[in-house]
Amino acid sequence: MNWVGHYNYWVVIFLMMSGFYVVISRGNMIKKLLGLNIFSTSVFLLYISMGKIHGGTAPILTDNPNQVYSNPLPHVLILTAIVVGVATTAVGLALVVRIQERYGTIEEDEIRAKDDSL
Amino acid sequence: MIIDALDIVTAICLALGCFLGISGGVGIYRLPDFYTRMHATSVTDSACAFLILFGLMLQSGFSLVTVKLGFILLFMVLSSPTAAHALAKTAVQFGIEPLLGREDKR
Amino acid sequence: MEVFIDIALLTLLCITAMAVVHIRKLFCAIMLLGIFSLLSASMFVNMDAVDVAFTEAAVGTGISTILLLLGMSLTNTREKRPHYQPLFSLVVVSITGAVLVYGTMDLPAYGDPNASIHHHVAQRYIKQSPLEVGPPNMVTSVLASYRGYDTLGETAVILTAGMALVALLGMRRRKVLPMSSSSGCGDYHDMKDHLVLRIMAKIFIPLILLFALYVQFHGDYGPGGGFQAGVIFASGIILYALIFGLEAAMKVVGYPVLRVLAACGLLLYGGVGVACMALGGNFLDYNALAHDPLHGQHLGIFLIELGVGVTVFAIMVIMFYAFASRRGHTA
Numbered sequence: 001m002n003w004v005g006h007y008n009y010w011v012v013i014f015l016m017m018s019g020f021y022v023v024i025s026r027g028n029m030i031k032k033l034l035g036l037n038i039f040s041t042s043v044f045l046l047y048i049s050m051g052k053i054h055g056g057t058a059p060i061l062t063d064n065p066n067q068v069y070s071n072p073l074p075h076v077l078i079l080t081a082i083v084v085g086v087a088t089t090a091v092g093l094a095l096v097v098r099i100q101e102r103y104g105t106i107e108e109d110e111i112r113a114k115d116d117s118l
Numbered sequence: 119m120i121i122d123a124l125d126i127v128t129a130i131c132l133a134l135g136c137f138l139g140i141s142g143g144v145g146i147y148r149l150p151d152f153y154t155r156m157h158a159t160s161v162t163d164s165a166c167a168f169l170i171l172f173g174l175m176l177q178s179g180f181s182l183v184t185v186k187l188g189f190i191l192l193f194m195v196l197s198s199p200t201a202a203h204a205l206a207k208t209a210v211q212f213g214i215e216p217l218l219g220r221e222d223k224r
Numbered sequence: 225m226e227v228f229i230d231i232a233l234l235t236l237l238c239i240t241a242m243a244v245v246h247i248r249k250l251f252c253a254i255m256l257l258g259i260f261s262l263l264s265a266s267m268f269v270n271m272d273a274v275d276v277a278f279t280e281a282a283v284g285t286g287i288s289t290i291l292l293l294l295g296m297s298l299t300n301t302r303e304k305r306p307h308y309q310p311l312f313s314l315v316v317v318s319i320t321g322a323v324l325v326y327g328t329m330d331l332p333a334y335g336d337p338n339a340s341i342h343h344h345v346a347q348r349y350i351k352q353s354p355l356e357v358g359p360p361n362m363v364t365s366v367l368a369s370y371r372g373y374d375t376l377g378e379t380a381v382i383l384t385a386g387m388a389l390v391a392l393l394g395m396r397r398r399k400v401l402p403m404s405s406s407s408g409c410g411d412y413h414d415m416k417d418h419l420v421l422r423i424m425a426k427i428f429i430p431l432i433l434l435f436a437l438y439v440q441f442h443g444d445y446g447p448g449g450g451f452q453a454g455v456i457f458a459s460g461i462i463l464y465a466l467i468f469g470l471e472a473a474m475k476v477v478g479y480p481v482l483r484v485l486a487a488c489g490l491l492l493y494g495g496v497g498v499a500c501m502a503l504g505g506n507f508l509d510y511n512a513l514a515h516d517p518l519h520g521q522h523l524g525i526f527l528i529e530l531g532v533g534v535t536v537f538a539i540m541v542i543m544f545y546a547f548a549s550r551r552g553h554t555a
Contacts, residue, residue, distance in 0.1 A: 030295060038241055060361045071342050071350075076366045087385035
């Protein structure tokens with residue numbers, strides 16, 4: 001069957017979309033950051049799913065010469081992306097903290113109302 | 119024969135560990151207040167983790183993996199009572215009293 | 225069997241994601257995000273990506289949760305109910321999701337060994353890297369040697385993010401006021417009562433630091449490397465700051481030291497590249513570092529992993545300090 005092989009991608013897309021939904025529908029900025037985190041983690045899952053080979057093992061050399069290894073390239077890309085992701089999340093969080101100090105709120109519509117009243 | 123006996127013991131350990139893990143989950147969901155819920159999680163933390171790790175150690179034989187699993191076990195034995203203690207103490211300091219009702223604190 | 229584990233983990237991931245969407249208490253949502261990270265780390269192990277799982281477990285569950293909690297404690301702990309209907313965003317999300325699912329139809333099936341991704345450069349990494357580069361862990365050889373430029377860029381991004389954070393929040397010298405000297409999680413004076421916690425932390429912190437060093441220097445042979453080691457080392461320092469107070473931690477590793485360390489790590493990385501050029505190779509071509517190319521590769525990978533580890537450690541701790549020292553200073 002063709003579609004059975006794709007359920008993994010579909011579930012990952014569902015996770016991605018739930019993160020996306022949080023980002024666009026919620027006004028609270030920390031909640032938006034959480035949504036972004038879910039989104040990015042699902043993108044990582046998508047990448048790693050592509051590197052998987054049935055019957056393969058982790059790409060660490062074993063004694064067996066006929067061993068099948070999963071593709072190490074997505075692993076490398078995602079490994080660095082995770083650490084960069086937390087660094088950028090922290091920058092976003094710092095911006096949120098500054099917005100809170102400036103406006104006294106982190107709800108999007110309240111900030112907009114305050115901007116309009118100025 | 120000795121391998122079979124090991125396999126059986128492993129299977130029993132893993133099954134029991136899984137059961138305790140699930141019972142801990144049910145406990146968090148069903149028990150009424152903070153302290154009883156903590157009691158449920160402590161079962162998962164100690165007995166469940168111990169049984170599963172012990173079962174895995176039996177399978178791995180005498181190798182580096184066994185030593186690593188032993189270290190994880192030691193870490194769990196030290197850390198989970200500490201975490202439980204810190205949580206309970208903080209709860210007492212915050213004035214959460216046992217069996218006062220359905221507060222969603224966990 | 226793998227399929228069952230796969231389906232169980234994916235189901236749990238979906239439940240957790242839905243809970244994060246639904247819950248309005250930000251504290252709970254952040255803790256659930258930590259669980260989400262752990263579940264995805266298990267998923268990564270199931271898909272043979274042990275290095276990635278290690279990083280996700282250390283970063284997503286440890287550092288990310290702590291930083292988000294600190295940020296939350298500086299703002300609101302509860303999300304307000306949005307005024308508008310979420311129907312419009314639901315429609316947008318459904319359409320986007322449908323398009324993406326349509327896009328997956330052209331992808332090869334999950335785990336298909338004949339997918340085109342496995343046939344180009346990956347074969348070379350798998351077949352040649354133990355002979356050309358040396359380390360049994362192919363992820364390390366690809367990360368540090370074949371794709372050394374990428375990793376250099378990513379380390380620079382992390383350093384830049386750290387600098388941006390300090391520029392945004394500022395690193396304040398603490399004035400010791402009894403009421404305002406709070407550490408990251410709860411009041412410092414509360415933490416003084418937690419005798420058990422303090423003693424256990426004294427046992428744990430050396431072990432955590434030792435483990436970080438093991439991960440750093442054993443990364444060629446097993447899962448691990450500079451990124452994971454830096455994060456784990458940083459989490460040891462952060463644990464110290466949480467339990468003994470920010471001031472005590474700043475006495476151990478102060479901000480000026482960290483600032484220098486962060487720059488030195490990247491400088492070490494770049495310096496190895498320049499040294500390769502000086503010895504007659506290309507930039508980051510470690511073969512030139514020693515007479516035997518394999519020895520050169522080994523030395524080069526060792527040095528740049530060290531550089532990455534130092535930078536990541538310093539930036540993670542700087543981020544924690546920046547958020548934590550903000551607490552108690554602003555109303």
